[in-house]
Amino acid sequence: MxxxxxxxxxxxxxxxxxxxxxxxxxxxxxxxxxxxxxxxxxxxxxxxxxxxxxxxxxxxxxxxxxxxxxxxxxxxxxxxxxxxxxxGPSLIATSVSSPYQSLGDLLSAARTTPGAVSFGSAGVGTPSHVAGELLAKAAGVRLNHVPYRGSGPSLNDAIGGQLPVVITSLVAAMPHVQSGRMRALAVTSAERWPSAPDVPAAAEFGLPGYAHMxxxxxxxxxxxxxxxxxxxxxxxxxxxxxxxxxxxxxxxxxxxxxxxxxxxxxxxxxxxxxxxxxxxxxxxxxx
Structure with a gap:
């Protein structure tokens, strides 16, 4: 293999x-x-x-x-x-110090000030990048993509507050959420995911057709x-x-x-x- x-x-x-x-x-x-x-x-x-x-x-x-x-x-x-x-889905997450308490807050900010919200991914063309672009399209907003060389560096910057939002895999981000270093905003599956039942699906924020796996x-x-x-x-x-x-x-x-x-x-x-x-x-x- x-x-x-x-x-x-x-x-x-x-x-x-x-x-x-x-x-x-x-x-x-x-x-x-x-x-x-x-x-x-x-x-x-x-x-x-x-x-x-x-x-x-x-x-x-x-x-x-x-x-x-x-x-x-x-x-x-x-x-x-x-x-x-x-x-499995990706996770949309941010620092616990972020003003975004929910995905709704993030999308509201993106609508109020187009292009003001950036999201990081593991790189151009990665599933997390595609999930972010499809999210922007479904919500009718513009999100700036910040590509990283892997999920690790993007997570580090999100935890530190240098990156407003990160989209990454559940397995990479959830330990930081559980330790209180990050805030989970939504999963990208059509419905809540079994391993993270307390995290809402992005579709719950007025995006019923949105899903990316x-x-x-x-x-x-x-x-x-x-x-x-x-x-x-x-x-x-x-x-x-x-x-x-x-x-x-x-x-x-x-x-x-x-x-x-x-x-x-x-x-x-x-x-x-x-x-x-x-x-x-x-x-x-x-x-």
């Missing part, structure tokens, strides 16, 4: 590799290939033999990068979907036989169904995916449609 290092993707890949090594009776190795917002790992797997032995673990940026980058190194057709492994998925090179894809899908879903795996996924801030290959393909197609439109509307492009 090829994956970028750190974060939920790396953690989930290692959880899955442990289970698959036991059920498939062969060693499953997790190899980190960072760079290019996921493009390096995706391109490597896209150029690998379609024999089922080299797989990719990646997130939403997979469907965004071909539209965002002039040369991502791969197209969506170069990789066959195997299974959605996990999905981060997913993690497993892919194989194009040309991998359908029988191999089906076998891998069945093995992955069986691993994800195990109670201990479900508990470990919940600790990462998400819920297991457990989709068939065709259902996952439909999710990807819709995700790409939304992302490509957003790239065009905002004029985003990375050389």
């Amino acid at each position: 090829i994956v970028a290092p750190g974060g939920s993707a790396d953690s989930l890949a290692r959880i899955l590799a442990e289970r698959l090594s036991a059920t498939l009776q062969q060693t499953v190795i997790v190899e980190n290939r960072p760079g290019g917002g996921g493009n390096v790992a995706s391109t490597y797997v896209a150029q690998s033999p379609g024999d089922g032995y080299t797989l990719l673990v990646t997130a939403n940026n997979h469907t965004l990068n071909p539209a965002l980058f002039r040369n991502a190194g791969y197209t969506l057709d170069d990789l066959a979907p195997v299974a959605e492994m996990m999905r 981060t997913w993690l998925g497993l892919f194989a090179p194009r040309g991998t036989p359908g029988t191999v894809l089906s076998k891998l899908n069945a093995e992955v879903n069986a691993a994800l169904a195990a109670p201990d795996v479900r508990r470990r996924v919940a600790l990462l801030g998400g819920d297991v995916g457990q989709t068939g290959t065709e259902e996952f393909a439909r999710i990807l197609a819709e995700d790409h449609r939304v992302n490509a439109r957003l790239v065009d509307e905002l004029g985003l492009r990375v050389e």
